[in-house]
Amino acid sequence: SQTIHQWPATLVQPVGSPLSLECTVEGTSNPNLYWYRQAAGRGLQLLFYSVGIGQISSEVPQNLSASRPQDRQFILSSKKLLLSDSGFYLCAWTQTNSPLHFGNGTRLTVT
Amino acid sequence: AQSVTQLGSHVSVSEGALVLLRCNYSSSVPPYLFWYVQYPNQGLQLLLKYTSAATLVKGINGFEAEFKKSETSFHLTKPSAHMSDAAEYFCAVKDSGGNTGKLIFGQGTTLQVKP
Numbered sequence: 001s002q003t004i005h006q007w008p009a010t011l012v013q014p015v016g017s018p019l020s021l022e023c024t025v026e027g028t029s030n031p032n033l034y035w036y037r038q039a040a041g042r043g044l045q046l047l048f049y050s051v052g053i054g055q056i057s058s059e060v061p062q063n064l065s066a067s068r069p070q071d072r073q074f075i076l077s078s079k080k081l082l083l084s085d086s087g088f089y090l091c092a093w094t095q096t097n098s099p100l101h102f103g104n105g106t107r108l109t110v111t
Numbered sequence: 112a113q114s115v116t117q118l119g120s121h122v123s124v125s126e127g128a129l130v131l132l133r134c135n136y137s138s139s140v141p142p143y144l145f146w147y148v149q150y151p152n153q154g155l156q157l158l159l160k161y162t163s164a165a166t167l168v169k170g171i172n173g174f175e176a177e178f179k180k181s182e183t184s185f186h187l188t189k190p191s192a193h194m195s196d197a198a199e200y201f202c203a204v205k206d207s208g209g210n211t212g213k214l215i216f217g218q219g220t221t222l223q224v225k226p
Contacts, residue, residue: 006154032212043218044155044201049211057211090154094212099145100203102154 002027006091006103013110019064019078021106023091026072031093033074034100035066038088050074086110113138113204117217125225130174130189132220134202137183143205144185145214146176150198158200161185172196197224 006023013019025031035047046059048066056066063082067075074091091103118133136142143162147155159170166178176187185202199219206213 034213044216046213046215049213051211088152092154096210096212099157099160100155100212100214102147102156104154105152107152 002093002101004091004093004101004103006106008106009104010107011109013081013108015083015110016080019076019081019085019108021076021089021091021108023074023076023103024072025074025093028072028093028095030071031095033068034092034094035074035076036090036092038090038105039086044090048076081110083110113142113206113215115202115204115215115217117200117202117220119220120218121221121223123223123225124192126194127191130187130192130196130222132187132200132202132222134176134185134187134217135183136185136202136204138204138207140207142207144176144178145203145205146170146174146185146187147201147203148172148198149201149219155201158187192222192224194224194226197222 003026032051034049036044038044050056050068064078086109089106092100094100114137116135145160146158148158149155158174159168161168161178169175174189176185178185199221201219202217203214
């Protein structure tokens, strides 16, 4: 069966520090991968998605970037964090005719 | 462009009472619709999905939703609320533009269940 792993679960980082969040999917190949951010009272906002290795689409202009170095690995990064980057980050995957499956999320607090 | 609107950011019911969470969608093509549930500090879990088959969709934990094209609605119901149903619920529509698999989410509804 397919599983999705996301880490770390929580992270506290100072303003201006770098960020790297990792997500991996097991038990499938060539999934579509997604990074969502959830801010309090604002629902889920799609940040990036990828339909293949090295293919990244950005949905909103921001201080973050994403990369997909391997088929089942999706990384969210920042060179310098802002206070506004705080939130709950969710990785997800899907394939044709399957619903979106989410990881357990990373709670990022920028101080 | 497709969109989803969830009416009511907070809904409070008594244990044993009917749960009704409202979702209206906007789509120029037949939509694929979903309901997800999120417990505190966890990811989203799929409750049910509508993919143009039966209009009444049954999901996990006793939830069901009815697709009504004339009302552009996909409301989530459960006959009798349990304390364990307290969570945040999201309605979503699948983006029909390209084969991206993206979901467009509503703002979410927090369900409170009172003893």
